[in-house]
Amino acid sequence: MLRVMVVDDQALVRRGFALILDNEPDIEVAAEAATGIEAIKAACAHQPDIILMDIRMPEMDGLEATARILEASDATCRVIILTTFDPDEYVFRALRAGASGFVLKDIPPESLVEAVRTVAEGGAMLAPGITQRLISQFAQKMEAGRNLSERLERLTTREREVLEAIAAGKSNAEIAEALFIGPATVKTHVSSLLSKLGLRDRAQAVVFAYECGLATVGERNVGF
Amino acid sequence: MLRVMVVDDQALVRRGFALILDNEPDIEVAAEAATGIEAIKAACAHQPDIILMDIRMPEMDGLEATARILEASDATCRVIILTTFDPDEYVFRALRAGASGFVLKDIPPESLVEAVRTVAEGGAMLAPGITQRLISQFAQKMEAGRNLSERLERLTTREREVLEAIAAGKSNAEIAEALFIGPATVKTHVSSLLSKLGLRDRAQAVVFAYECGLATVGERNVGF
């Protein structure tokens, strides 16, 4: 039995969702809340499997409440944001807060039920338009490096290694140490790769490495 | 009327999908193809609205065919990848090729129909697990900059501007010109921001800018 909590400041909406869900044999509405603060308390008290969360609420909005609930170490529940609007800002904040779903209130009832089941099974459910935008963003990042990657292929293996080290913020001396070669050799490689790539200095080289995908945000190879 | 094309090398599977779709009043199967090559020709000849594309096929796989079809300048159709497996490599290649959907063959028939309608309306449809992974990747990138963004706030407005310029690969002289200040002033700002952020040189500053989200891949503010 899936235990669901519904959070919305409008009692009418809240009851409506609750009725739809309670109508399903394998779903029960275990709790309701009208504000973010209430939601946090209720989540703690009733330990639901799934939380349907509105964004616009008095006291504390749904995104903040979602973040608070999910960052609790023993949190096992999953959150679906259920709202009327879908500006990018909300979506990003929701995903960062850890939401597993972001659906609009204009979906048909059966889709809401489907979303709850999907998320309960470990999947994620986004409104189609949001999925579309997420994909676009993703594809754009991947596409960015295409032309630049071709230039990358003109480098020798060693030069690429040096470029990677540069992109990790290393100085020539540190690169020499890391690659077990002399500092003079590093300088040779640096000069060579800069001229091959048409770059002026190592700062541009770092930019290039990120833009073409050689370096990626969040890798944490960085020494600071 | 939505005109759909089904591409799969197994005739039985292909006919099965076609029958499911033809059963809907607003959908008709306008063409079928058994290989990537055939798919490209058929797409050109029949101009379907939606293409359901298998990946594993002889002659040319579905991802390659998708890319070819969508990169045609007059391409108006949208592609849903329909496969048995979902390794990350396939998903990324599919999204990069421009697919609007990626669903697994084990979904219920009504979900397939729903996916077709969703994509036809301009949305996107991914298998729940894939959506989940896409979100995770996204959240990870966003999360990366959290700690670093706090350090960013210790900078003054001017210092942040200089940092942005550094992250665009500009030299001190170029920054001076861009901000209408003297080169000496730029050096002051650079020294100051490096020490505030605990960085050693401008190369590390570029890394920092990317890691904390001040600079983003694909912005193309870069001068090379």
Added chain:
DNA sequence: GAACATCTCCACCTTTTGGGGGAGATGTGA
């Protein structure tokens, strides 16, 4: 008004970087 932050600039100095040119060792392929 005094303390403070910010932005602007200067001089002096050291270190790092990048360019030019050269050279030996190795391996690969024509």
Added chain:
DNA sequence: TCACATCTCCCCCAAAAGGTGGAGATGTTC
């Protein structure tokens, strides 16, 4: 074998970068 690419290292030199300390001109805040 000979040409070619690659990796290694050297020297010299000029330019850029970074550190230190100082200073005047604004504001803002208490």
